Every structure is written in C-alpha cells, then in structure tokens.
Amino acid sequence: MTSGTPHLGGAAAGRHGPSRATLVISLLAVAAAAACGTTSGASTSSSSSSALASSQVLKFPVFQNPGTWDPGEADAEVDTEFMQNVFDNLWRFDDSLNIVPDIATAVPTAANGGVSSDGLTYTVHLNPNATFDNGDKVTAEDVLYSWDRAVALQGAYSSNLSAVAGYAAVQSASGSPPASTTGSPLNFQQSIENGLWGCFRGKGTAGATCNSSLEMSGLTAPDGLTGSTVQIKLANACGWCLAAWTLEGTTGAIVDENVIHNDPVNWWTKPSGKTDGMVGTGAYYLASFIPKQSMVFKAVKNWWGSPKPTLTEVDVDIKDPSALATSVAAWKQGSYGIVGYGGDSGNLDYPTIESIKGSAYSKDLLTQPKGRTTWLSFAIGYPKTGGPFVGESAAAVGLRKAMDLAVDKTGLATTVCHDLLCTAATGGVITKGLVGNLGDNQDPLAQYNPTEAKQLLKQYDPTGTLTADLTYSYNTGGLNDAVAEYLQNDWQTNLGIHVNLNPVGDASQFISNRLGGQYMMSRDGWQFDYNNPQDWYANLWGAFATAAGANTSGFDDPTYDSVLNQADAEPISQSLPLYDQLATILQQDVAYIPLYYSVGNFLIQPWVKGAGSNTGFDYYWDQISILSH
Amino acid sequence: MTRGTLIYIAQRLAIIVLTLLVVSFVVFVVVHALPGNAFISQRVHGRSLQLLLHEYGLDQPVLIQYWNFLKGAIHGDLGVSLYIRGEQVTPLVLRELSVSCELGGAALIVTIGVGMTFGVLAAIRQNTWVDYLLTSLAVVGYTVPSFVIAGLGIMIFANFLGSVTGGAIAYSPVWTGTYGTIGELWLPALSIGLYTSGQITRITRASMLEVIQQDYIRTARAKGLREWVVTLRHALRNALVPVISILGTTVVGILVGVLVIENIFGIPGLGKEFVESILQHDYNVTVGVFTIFALLIGLSNLAVDLIYTVVDPRIRY
Numbered sequence: 001m002t003s004g005t006p007h008l009g010g011a012a013a014g015r016h017g018p019s020r021a022t023l024v025i026s027l028l029a030v031a032a033a034a035a036c037g038t039t040s041g042a043s044t045s046s047s048s049s050s051a052l053a054s055s056q057v058l059k060f061p062v063f064q065n066p067g068t069w070d071p072g073e074a075d076a077e078v079d080t081e082f083m084q085n086v087f088d089n090l091w092r093f094d095d096s097l098n099i100v101p102d103i104a105t106a107v108p109t110a111a112n113g114g115v116s117s118d119g120l121t122y123t124v125h126l127n128p129n130a131t132f133d134n135g136d137k138v139t140a141e142d143v144l145y146s147w148d149r150a151v152a153l154q155g156a157y158s159s160n161l162s163a164v165a166g167y168a169a170v171q172s173a174s175g176s177p178p179a180s181t182t183g184s185p186l187n188f189q190q191s192i193e194n195g196l197w198g199c200f201r202g203k204g205t206a207g208a209t210c211n212s213s214l215e216m217s218g219l220t221a222p223d224g225l226t227g228s229t230v231q232i233k234l235a236n237a238c239g240w241c242l243a244a245w246t247l248e249g250t251t252g253a254i255v256d257e258n259v260i261h262n263d264p265v266n267w268w269t270k271p272s273g274k275t276d277g278m279v280g281t282g283a284y285y286l287a288s289f290i291p292k293q294s295m296v297f298k299a300v301k302n303w304w305g306s307p308k309p310t311l312t313e314v315d316v317d318i319k320d321p322s323a324l325a326t327s328v329a330a331w332k333q334g335s336y337g338i339v340g341y342g343g344d345s346g347n348l349d350y351p352t353i354e355s356i357k358g359s360a361y362s363k364d365l366l367t368q369p370k371g372r373t374t375w376l377s378f379a380i381g382y383p384k385t386g387g388p389f390v391g392e393s394a395a396a397v398g399l400r401k402a403m404d405l406a407v408d409k410t411g412l413a414t415t416v417c418h419d420l421l422c423t424a425a426t427g428g429v430i431t432k433g434l435v436g437n438l439g440d441n442q443d444p445l446a447q448y449n450p451t452e453a454k455q456l457l458k459q460y461d462p463t464g465t466l467t468a469d470l471t472y473s474y475n476t477g478g479l480n481d482a483v484a485e486y487l488q489n490d491w492q493t494n495l496g497i498h499v500n501l502n503p504v505g506d507a508s509q510f511i512s513n514r515l516g517g518q519y520m521m522s523r524d525g526w527q528f529d530y531n532n533p534q535d536w537y538a539n540l541w542g543a544f545a546t547a548a549g550a551n552t553s554g555f556d557d558p559t560y561d562s563v564l565n566q567a568d569a570e571p572i573s574q575s576l577p578l579y580d581q582l583a584t585i586l587q588q589d590v591a592y593i594p595l596y597y598s599v600g601n602f603l604i605q606p607w608v609k610g611a612g613s614n615t616g617f618d619y620y621w622d623q624i625s626i627l628s629h
Numbered sequence: 630m631t632r633g634t635l636i637y638i639a640q641r642l643a644i645i646v647l648t649l650l651v652v653s654f655v656v657f658v659v660v661h662a663l664p665g666n667a668f669i670s671q672r673v674h675g676r677s678l679q680l681l682l683h684e685y686g687l688d689q690p691v692l693i694q695y696w697n698f699l700k701g702a703i704h705g706d707l708g709v710s711l712y713i714r715g716e717q718v719t720p721l722v723l724r725e726l727s728v729s730c731e732l733g734g735a736a737l738i739v740t741i742g743v744g745m746t747f748g749v750l751a752a753i754r755q756n757t758w759v760d761y762l763l764t765s766l767a768v769v770g771y772t773v774p775s776f777v778i779a780g781l782g783i784m785i786f787a788n789f790l791g792s793v794t795g796g797a798i799a800y801s802p803v804w805t806g807t808y809g810t811i812g813e814l815w816l817p818a819l820s821i822g823l824y825t826s827g828q829i830t831r832i833t834r835a836s837m838l839e840v841i842q843q844d845y846i847r848t849a850r851a852k853g854l855r856e857w858v859v860t861l862r863h864a865l866r867n868a869l870v871p872v873i874s875i876l877g878t879t880v881v882g883i884l885v886g887v888l889v890i891e892n893i894f895g896i897p898g899l900g901k902e903f904v905e906s907i908l909q910h911d912y913n914v915t916v917g918v919f920t921i922f923a924l925l926i927g928l929s930n931l932a933v934d935l936i937y938t939v940v941d942p943r944i945r946y
Contacts (some may be wrong), residue, residue, distance in 0.1 A: 156672035269713075508910065526671070
C-alpha cells in the first residue's frame with residue numbers, strides 16, 4: 001500500500017490529477033494568503049493610514065424597532081440614540097457628559113448673565129445660524145412651540161420640563177386625549193397642534209387660532225417670536241433642570257411646526273422634506289425609513305453646526321435579537337462597521353464576547369460601563385405583599401440587612417457576568433462614572449458578610465417562621481435568570497433560607513406589577529437619563545415617584561423628601577452633599593440590595609474612526625469617519 | 630373548468646372567509662387578554678399610561694375593539710401599530726408577506742427540486758448505493774430541524790469560509806433591501822427546503838417504486854421508449870398524486886420554517902413578525918399576521934386540491 005500510493009497518485013495525476021492537485025494546492029495557498037491577508041490587513045488598518053475612504057457610508061444593525069421619534073413622546077433608548085443625530089436641544093452633552101452649547105450660544109450661568117440671581121430665570125440666546133434641515137430658520141418661537149407641545153403631549157419625559165412656570169396648567173388644559181373609535185390616535189396631537197398653530201408659525205394666517213392655555217407662562221420671547229432670545233421662568237428653583245432639558249431626543253429637542261402641522265401624528269415616520277417628514281436641526285436627516293427593516297440617514301449639506309459631518313450616510317438594518325450571530329458574522333466580514341450602536345450594546349452575549357476576545361478581533365472590542373444599575377427592591381411600603389420586610393421596625397430592617405449581607409456582589413459579577421457584562425455595584429445606586437456615585441466600596445450595602453447576616457437572621461427570626469415563604473420576582477431574559485439563581489443560592493448557602501423564584505415572562509407586566517408593589521422582593525433598576533442625582537433619587541424613591549406610581553419599594557420618608565426638595569433646588573456643586581445624605585438614608589433603611597452596574601460591549605471596525613460610547617450614549621455620528629481599508 | 634369545480638371553489642372560499650373570521654376573533658381576544666401592553670415602561674405608567682391606552686382605544690371593552698378592528702379590516706385597514714406608534718399595519722404586513730413569499734417560494738423550489746430528484750433517483754436505483762445514500766440523506770434532512778441546518782450553514786459558509794478566505798468567498802448574512810439578493814437568499818431557502826424535502830424524497834421514492842412495477846410501465850419499455858421518457862413521462866406523472874397530497878402540509882412546514890429562519894437571518898418578513906409582535910403586544914400586527922397565515926394555509930390547500938384535477942383527470946369536484 002505504502003509503495004503503491006505514489007503510483008496510484010501518479011496514475012490519478014495522469015487522468016484527473018493535475019487539475020485536482022493543483023486545485024487543492026491552490027485552495028490551500030488561497031486560504032493561507034487570505035489568512036495572512038486578514039492579519040496584515042487588520043494591522044495595516046489599525047496602524048492606519050488616516051486617509052479617508054472614498055465611501056463615507058457607515059452601516060450597522062440595531063436589534064430593536066423604533067417606537068417613536070417624536071421628541072414629545074419618545075421613551076426608548078434606541079430612539080433617543082438616533083434622534084440625537086437628527087434633533088438638537090438648546091444644549092447637548094459632550095462625550096464626557098458635560099453640558100455644552102448646541103442651539104443656544106452659551107450654557108447659562110449666573111456669571112454670564114444667563115441665570116438670574118434668584119436662579120429662577122434663564123435667558124437663552126439662540127445661534128443665529130441654526131436652521132432646520134429643510135432650511136427653516138430656528139427662532140424663539142420654535143423653542144416655545146417645541147416645549148409647550150411636549151408638555152401638552154404629556155409623554156414619558158414631559159416631567160423634564162416640570163419646573164417651568166405654567167407646566168401644570170398646560171397639562172391640565174390639554175387634558176386627556178379623546179377615546180379612539182378606530183384604534184388610531186388621530187385627535188389628541190391634532191387638537192394640540194390646532195391650538196398651538198395660531199400661537200406660533202401660523203399666527204395671523206387665515207383660520208388659525210391660538211389656544212393660549214397651551215402655552216407655558218414661564219416661556220417667553222423677549223425679542224419677539226422671530227427673535228433669537230428665549231426666557232425661561234421657573235416656578236421653583238431647580239438645580240437639575242439644565243441637565244434634564246439637555247437630554248437629547250426627548251422633550252427638550254427643538255422641532256419644526258411647519259412640518260408637524262401637516263401631519264401631527266405621523267410626521268416623524270416620513271423622510272425629511274420641505275414641509276413634511278422628520279425635520280430636525282441635527283447633522284443628519286432621515287432619508288428613508290422602512291419599518292421593521294431599515295433606515296437611512298444622510299448628512300445635511302452645509303450643516304450649520306460643528307463638527308461638520310464626514311459620514312455622508314448612515315445605513316441601519318433593523319434586526320431581531322436572534323439575528324445577533326449573523327450580524328456578528330457580517331461584522332467580521334466587514335459588512336457592518338459597528339455592532340452595539342443604537343442602545344443595543346447589551347445585546348452582545350457572553351459567548352460572543354468570549355469568542356471575540358480569543359480571536360484576532362479582540363482589539364476591536366470596546367468595553368464601556370453604561371449608566372445602568374440593577375438592584376433588588378423590598379416592598380417596604382406594601383403591607384399586603386412585603387411580608388417580613390414591611391416597615392421600619394428593627395426586625396424588618398434587620399431582616400432586610402440579613403438578606404443583603406448574605407449576597408456576595410463581587411461573586412455575582414464574576415459568576416453571572418464573567419466580569420465582562422457587569423461589575424459589582426459597590427458605589428451606591430448611581431452608576432460609576434456619573435455624578436453622585438459614592439466611589440468604589442463606599443456603599444455599606446455592597447458588603448458581603450455571611451456571618452453577620454446569619455446573626456441578624458437568628459436575632460430577628462429565631463424560629464424561621466418569618467422567612468419561611470419568601471419570593472423573589474424578576475422578568476426573564478438577559479442576566480436576570482442567572483442573577484435570580486445566584487441570589488437563591490447565596491441565601492440558601494449563607495442563611496439556610498429557601499427563596500422561591502417567580503420568573504415573569506412579560507417585561508411590561510413585570511414592570512407594571514413591580515411599580516404597583518405586588519412583589520415582596522423584585523429585580524429593580526434604572527438607566528440614567530441625565531447626569532444629575534435627581535434623576536435617580538426623585539424618580540425612584542421621592543414623593544414625585546410615589547405620586548406618579550413609580551415607587552417600587554413604597555419607600556416613604558418625610559426626611560428623605562425634605563432633603564430631596566432642598567437638593568433639587570440647588571446647583572449640583574451645592575446639592576451633591578445633600579444627595580449623598582439621601583444615599584445614606586436609603587442605606588440605613590436597607591431599601592435595596594445593590595447588585596451590579598451594566599457594561600456595554602461594542603464591536604467597532606478599526607477603520608471606523610471616532611465611534612464609541614460613554615456612560616450614557618453612543619458618540620455622535622458627526623464625529624465618525626471611515627478610514628481607507 | 631367545470632361548473633362543479635367552480636361551486637367547489639366558491640364553497641372552499643366561503644369556508645376560508647369563515648376561518649379567517651374565527652382566527653382573527655380568537656387571536657384578537659387572546660392577545661388582548663395577555664398580561665401587559667405595548668406602552669408600559671419605567672417612564673410610562675400611571676396617568677401617562679392611561680392616556681395612551683385611552684388614545685388608542687385600548688381601554689374599551691374587547692368586543693368593541695374587535696368590532697372597530699373588523700370594520701377597518703373589511704376595508705383593508707388593519708389599524709395602526711402600537712409599538713411603532715401610529716404606523717399603518719396593512720402596508721407593513723403586506724410588504725413583509727411579499728418577503729416571506731419570496732423566501733417560502735425559494736424554499737418550495739428547493740423542497741420539490743431536491744425532494745423529487747432524490748426520490749426518483751433512489752427509486753430507479755433501488756437497493757444500490759445511490760438509493761442508500763439518498764434515502765439516508767432524506768432521513769437526515771427530515772430529522773434535522775431547519776434552524777440547525779441554518780446554524781451549520783452560517784458556521785461553514787459565513788464564519789469558516791469567511792475567515793479562511795478573508796471574506797473573499799463567503800456567505801454574507803446581511804440581508805440587503807426588502808428582498809435581498811440571490812446570494813443572500815440561497816442559504817435561508819436551503820435551510821428550510823432541505824428539511825421539508827426529506828419527506829418529499831421518501832414519498833416520491835415509495836410512490837415511484839409502486840408505479841414502476843405497473844404493467845403499463847413494462848408496456849412502455851416494451852414499446853422501446855427511452856428510459857428517461859418512461860421514468861419522467863409515464864412513471865413520475867402517476868407517482869405525483871401522493872406527493873401532491875402532502876404538498877399542503879409541506880407548505881405549512883415551510884411557513885413554520887419561515888418563522889424561525891427569518892429570525893436567524895434577520896430577514897424582514899412576516900415570519901419574524903409572528904413572535905415579535907406578540908412579545909411587543911402589538912395587537913393589530915399580531916392579528917394581521919395570524920390572519921394572513923391562516924389565509925395562506927387555506928389558499929395553498931385549495932390550490933393543492935385543484936392541482937389534483939390537473940394531474941389526475943379522474944378526480945372531479
């Protein structure tokens with residue numbers, strides 16, 4: 001056989017061999033060359049050549065459909081990530097989350113005369129060059145219209161404008177939308193638009209009437225509606241307002257009434273046009289939107305702002321989360337420039353990240369802490385559901401503390417997140433990197449002390465009857481299932497308590513029940529909106545949260561509310577110690593068990609320059625360019 | 630077409646309409662009864678939630694909501710999406726339907742092409758290695774789910790070939806535009822088609838084996854007809870009846886495959902919507918999708934019944 005092999009091979013070569021052998025060798029050569037090519041290509045481009053590619057088109061997938069791009073009604077992160085490139089606010093967050101001028105010429109301060117001595121009046125001068133992408137000039141009336149409209153719509157972020165004088169009156173005047181008889185919302189937006197048209201862009205036109213009850217008394221234009229000065233008077237001092245007004249893609253964004261007037265409901269779903277479609281002041285405009293399939297944004301020619309966009313086009317494929325694997329494969333082939341943009345950075349699962357880290361692509365993996373904290377809430381203020389954790393008795397607080405100290409938070413980050421998808425939440429509820437974070441290991445609730453936990457349990461529940469029937473509820477998916485099992489295991493191991501798990505398949509139902517205080521212990525969390533502790537302490541545990549039905553734990557403490565009111569009224573330099581006091585109150589009360597801070601993971605081609613993300617949002621598209629590759 | 634056939638078609642169409650009504654009503658009631666809704670979030674609850682529910686008419690009794698839906702549906706208006714707020718559902722699902730039909734059609738071609746070719750070859754080479762190989766492949770195809778075939782396909786043609794050839798020769802798993810390209814379509818179509826073709830192979834083989842034993846086949850050979858003429862013209866046509874009888878269920882199998890495969894490959898079709906719309910509580914989309922799927926199944930079964938009369942003239946309605 002051995003001796004015959006060459007002969008057979010030779011015979012075979014005589015008949016078909018040269019081509020087959022050549023083919024095999026060629027394939028191997030191609031494979032080797034291609035493999036070498038990949039390596040050298042990657043290193044070339046990474047070392048690159050800062051020359052720009054001839055095509056400045058960026059393509060990436062998102063794994064969630066947009067809900068609405070109407071800033072008055074927007075809610076989801078995926079929406080605001082896109083809208084920040086299409087709309088502008090008076091100010092914007094830079095990459096380090098500082099507030100910098102956008103449509104306004106300056107960030108108002110007492111020093112530059114932008115804020116009155118009592119802190120109640122802001123004077124804002126608009127950039128005279130600012131225009132919408134359809135050519136309409138931005139004037140004071142656009143700011144007044146945009147903000148009045150956003151308040152009247154009463155959307156998810158309308159409370160960002162709640163300190164402006166006249167806010168409550170406008171919401172009361174806009175009332176409830178009429179009930180739809182067709183299942184389609186037609187009348188509410190239309191009636192608001194009808195009421196505002198005569199006040200602003202349509203003023204003086206035939207048939208236009210102004211419903212002045214839809215105008216906030218605190219918003220005025222001292223130089224006239226077509227001028228470029230806006231005055232904002234507050235009903236009460238507000239230290240967080242500037243940050244909230246700066247939150248892009250939401251109620252602070254400036255919109256063009258000329259286009260909204262033509263279709264108050266669906267204007268945002270259509271490509272930008274002269275008198276119709278999603279028109280904004282940003283560096284990009286919507287050129288095409290095919291729902292549940294794709295969207296195309298193009299750079300605005302001669303855009304008024306800076307930096308001037310280099311990317312000429314941004315193509316976005318809308319995918320289902322189950323298409324992650326194929327999307328990553330497409331990214332590896334170079335079909336996508338980025339995976340993880342659009343608020344989807346959390347979609348990269350552990351196996352994907354691990355495989356990337358162990359490959360030549362590891363240098364293209366960007367890991368960025370995100371402003372999202374997950375913790376466990378006790379139903380402190382809900383006697384029907386809170387079980388042994390209700391109230392402020394020594395036993396209730398002690399048992400909450402026992403449950404807290406029995407959980408190894410660092411171990412959770414390692415076991416569940418593999419130290420890739422999250423980090424242990426040891427600096428309080430506010431995520432690391434944001435104003436108000438207490439610093440590593442400064443939250444006493446982040447401690448792990450099973451001995452003390454056991455002592456507390458023995459002290460407050462010596463017979464075990466109080467903790468005999470505990471349940472932890474969570475919405476399934478993501479890390480939640482693994483976290484629940486981890487918690488269950490820690491409590492069993494360290495306290496000898498079996499906690500039942502209640503997985504809830506429907507996230508909306510879970511949120512609804514959780515906010516209604518229907519769970520004894522539940523997964524809880526918050527994604528920050530703007531970089532101010534008020535965003536956390538007021539929206540989650542304050543009187544405002546309680547009134548809005550958003551206080552998961554039912555935590556109610558007059559001292560907390562009093563300090564919160566005081567803090568909210570002060571500028572951040574003075575309010576920070578007060579917010580730290582609130583953190584201490586929550587910790588002493590053991591209102592929560594801190595679990596983890598989320599980490600976002602992005603795949604970014606080496607030839608995509610300027611892409612990235614900070615704690616809050618993806619970097620703006622006008623910072624990105626495509627290098628030749 | 631005979632008068633009897635026309636009456637039969639009319640009866641079947643009436644049953645399909647009735648089926649659609651029942652399906653739409655049941656789905657409408659069931660999805661509305663599911664806990665949660667499309668609007669709830671950490672920021673939308675309490676009053677702002679009530680406003681949205683009121684605005685979209687979702688706080689009305691479900692029967693009134695269904696009646697409103699039905700009135701619109703009769704005029705071709707399936708209402709608006711609750712997830713993409715205000716987006717019209719009818720053009721959305723019709724576009725997605727056309728994409729799924731493209732994929733399903735391609736998968737059907739693979740199913741019939743591969744299934745019948747394998748079946749015929751296995752029958753005419755009965756008890757040879759060809760027969761064993763093809764029937765084994767059919768069993769494998771029939772038992773391996775389409776999503777496994779898809780996963781393997783992506784691993785081999787996208788990941789492996791992509792890394793080996795630096796992307797020069799590889800399947801690109803990015804679906805471009807509404808309908809994609811043939812280069813993007815072949816692997817999803819193959820993933821669905823290989824699975825469903827297994828059954829067609831087995832039925833075709835069995836049917837062919839029965840037919841080629843018949844006297845008229847011997848007669849055809851005795852007349853000196855070429856073997857391929859005997860096989861294709863005389864044997865295959867008669868062997869087709871049982872194959873066609875399972876085409877209805879095959880189409881259903883393809884539709885089920887579309888549900889899974891569209892998600893894996895990120896194809897913007899109706900199958901992707903099937904699960905997504907339920908998870909998103911996008912009621913009108915869900916009802917639209919289920920109703921269209923019911924319509925497709927009804928029409929495909931009717932088409933199969935009508936094809937019987939073409940293949941076998943003895944069948945009359």
